[in-house]
Amino acid sequence: MAKVVCVLYDDPIDGYPKSYARDGLPKIERYPGGQTLPTPKAIDFVPGALLGSVSGELGLRQYLESRGHTLVVTSDKDGPDSVLERELVDADVIISQPFWPAYLTAERIAKAKKLKLALTAGIGSDHVDLQAAIERGITVAEVTYCNSISVAEHVVMMILGLVRNYIPSYQWVIKGGWNIADCVARSYDVEGMHVGTVAAGRIGLAVLRRLKPFDMHLHYYDRHRLPETVEKELNLTWHPTVEDMVKVCDVVTINCPLHPETEHLFDEKMLAGMKRGAYIVNTARGKICDRDAIVRALESGHLAGYAGDVWFPQPAPQDHPWRTMPHHGMTPHISGTSLSAQARYAAGTREILECFFEGRPIRDEYLIVDGGQLAGTGAHSYSAGNATGGSEEAAKFRKRA
Structure with missing residues (x-):
C-alpha cells in the first residue's frame, strides 16, 4: 500500500464553509479543441465545494483509505521542520498545487527514496526540479487544461x-x-x-x-x-x-x-x-x-x-x-483555483491516481516527465533543468505572517 502526501492551502480564516454563494456549477462537456474533462471512475465530492484547502482534501480520503493507502494532508510545507519535510521521506506520491507549491527541490527528491509520482493538482509543474525527477525516474504529471x-x-x-x-x-x-x-x-x-x-x-x-x-x-x-x-x-x-x-x-x-x-x-x-x-x-x-x-x-x-x-x-x-x-x-495565486476549476483539478487528480495505482497509462496530455525524460505536454512545453532555486525564501512567509 502507498503513502500519499498532499500539500494544500489553508482553510478560510473563518473556518471551512458550511454553505456557498451558489448552489452548483454549470455543466461543461468538453474543453475548447475537444479534449475531454477528467474521467475518474467516481468522485467523492460535490462539485462547487472548496476542495483545494486542507479540509477539502481534494475529495481523496475515502477513495485512498478504502483501498488501504495512507493519506497525509498538510499546509505546512516550508523549512526543515515542516510536516512535508518529515513526511516526504517515505512518501510514494506527493500531490501539490501551483497556488501553494510544495517545492520539490533536488535535495528533497534525494530524501524521498520511495517517491514515484509528483502530481500537480492544477497546471504548472515548475515547483518540481524536473531535471532531478528525470534523473530519478520519477513521473511528474499535472491536470492539463483543468483551469x-x-x-x-x-x-x-x-x-x-x-x-x-x-x-x-x-x-x-x-x-x-x-x-x-x-x-x-x-x-x-x-x-x-x-x-x-x-x-x-x-x-x-x-x-x-x-x-x-x-x-x-x-x-x-x-x-x-x-x-x-x-x-x-x-x-x-x-x-x-x-x-x-x-x-x-x-x-x-x-x-x-x-x-x-x-x-x-x-x-x-x-x-x-x-x-x-x-x-x-x-x-x-x-x-x-x-x-x-x-x-x-x-x-x-x-x-x-x-x-x-x-x-x-x-x-x-x-x-x-x-x-x-x-x-x-x-492578488494571491487565485486565477486557476476558482471553485469551478477545483472540481476539475480534483477530478483530474483522482483520474491520475486511479491510473497510477491500477497500472494503466496516464493520459499523454497530463504527463510532464515519464520514463526518465520529458514526455507528453512536458516535451511540448518545458525544457529540462531546474527552476526551483531560491524557493527556500517561502519560509519567511510563516515567520513574518
Missing part, C-alpha cells in the same frame, strides 16, 4: 482593471470619497490598443479569443506557430521573438511555462524595449519576470501598471516588494 479558461478569464479581468484604473477607483468608494478626477487621471479605453501574449497555448489563445470583441489589435509570440486558419480568424500578428512583439504592444500578457529558458525573461533589457506606458499582466509564473526590474520600471513610469497573481516564491514573504510597488493589481 486554463479560469486563468484566461482572470487575465482579461486584470487587463481591464489596470487600464481602466479600477482598483484605485474602488478604494475611493471605500474611503467615502467621490474623487472622479483622481480615478480617471490614469484611466483609458482598451479599444484600439495593441495586446500581445507570450505563448499562445491553451491559456494564451483563450485570452486572445476573449479580447477580440474589444476591438484590440492582437499579437502573439510562440515557438509553435498557430495554424494559418486561426491567425486569419482572429486577425493575429505572429512575432518571431518576444523582443519583436513587446516593442509594439500596449499590453503584454505572459502565459508561458516557467523553465530555464523563460526564467527572468522579462529582465531590465526586455522591459527597456517595451513602450513607455505599457502594462504587463502575468498569470504564468512570477520568476519569468525579474522582481526588482519590475519595481524599478513602475517607479520610473516606464511601465504604467503590472498585475498578476503569481509570485516567487509562493507564498510571497511579507516584505516582497510587489506587495507595495506603485500601480499594481496583484
Whole structure:
C-alpha cells in the first residue's frame, strides 16, 4: 500500500464553509479543441465545494483509505521542520498545487527514496526540479487544461482593471470619497490598443479569443506557430521573438511555462524595449519576470501598471516588494483555483491516481516527465533543468505572517 502526501492551502480564516454563494456549477462537456474533462471512475465530492484547502482534501480520503493507502494532508510545507519535510521521506506520491507549491527541490527528491509520482493538482509543474525527477525516474504529471479558461478569464479581468484604473477607483468608494478626477487621471479605453501574449497555448489563445470583441489589435509570440486558419480568424500578428512583439504592444500578457529558458525573461533589457506606458499582466509564473526590474520600471513610469497573481516564491514573504510597488493589481495565486476549476483539478487528480495505482497509462496530455525524460505536454512545453532555486525564501512567509 502507498503513502500519499498532499500539500494544500489553508482553510478560510473563518473556518471551512458550511454553505456557498451558489448552489452548483454549470455543466461543461468538453474543453475548447475537444479534449475531454477528467474521467475518474467516481468522485467523492460535490462539485462547487472548496476542495483545494486542507479540509477539502481534494475529495481523496475515502477513495485512498478504502483501498488501504495512507493519506497525509498538510499546509505546512516550508523549512526543515515542516510536516512535508518529515513526511516526504517515505512518501510514494506527493500531490501539490501551483497556488501553494510544495517545492520539490533536488535535495528533497534525494530524501524521498520511495517517491514515484509528483502530481500537480492544477497546471504548472515548475515547483518540481524536473531535471532531478528525470534523473530519478520519477513521473511528474499535472491536470492539463483543468483551469486554463479560469486563468484566461482572470487575465482579461486584470487587463481591464489596470487600464481602466479600477482598483484605485474602488478604494475611493471605500474611503467615502467621490474623487472622479483622481480615478480617471490614469484611466483609458482598451479599444484600439495593441495586446500581445507570450505563448499562445491553451491559456494564451483563450485570452486572445476573449479580447477580440474589444476591438484590440492582437499579437502573439510562440515557438509553435498557430495554424494559418486561426491567425486569419482572429486577425493575429505572429512575432518571431518576444523582443519583436513587446516593442509594439500596449499590453503584454505572459502565459508561458516557467523553465530555464523563460526564467527572468522579462529582465531590465526586455522591459527597456517595451513602450513607455505599457502594462504587463502575468498569470504564468512570477520568476519569468525579474522582481526588482519590475519595481524599478513602475517607479520610473516606464511601465504604467503590472498585475498578476503569481509570485516567487509562493507564498510571497511579507516584505516582497510587489506587495507595495506603485500601480499594481496583484492578488494571491487565485486565477486557476476558482471553485469551478477545483472540481476539475480534483477530478483530474483522482483520474491520475486511479491510473497510477491500477497500472494503466496516464493520459499523454497530463504527463510532464515519464520514463526518465520529458514526455507528453512536458516535451511540448518545458525544457529540462531546474527552476526551483531560491524557493527556500517561502519560509519567511510563516515567520513574518
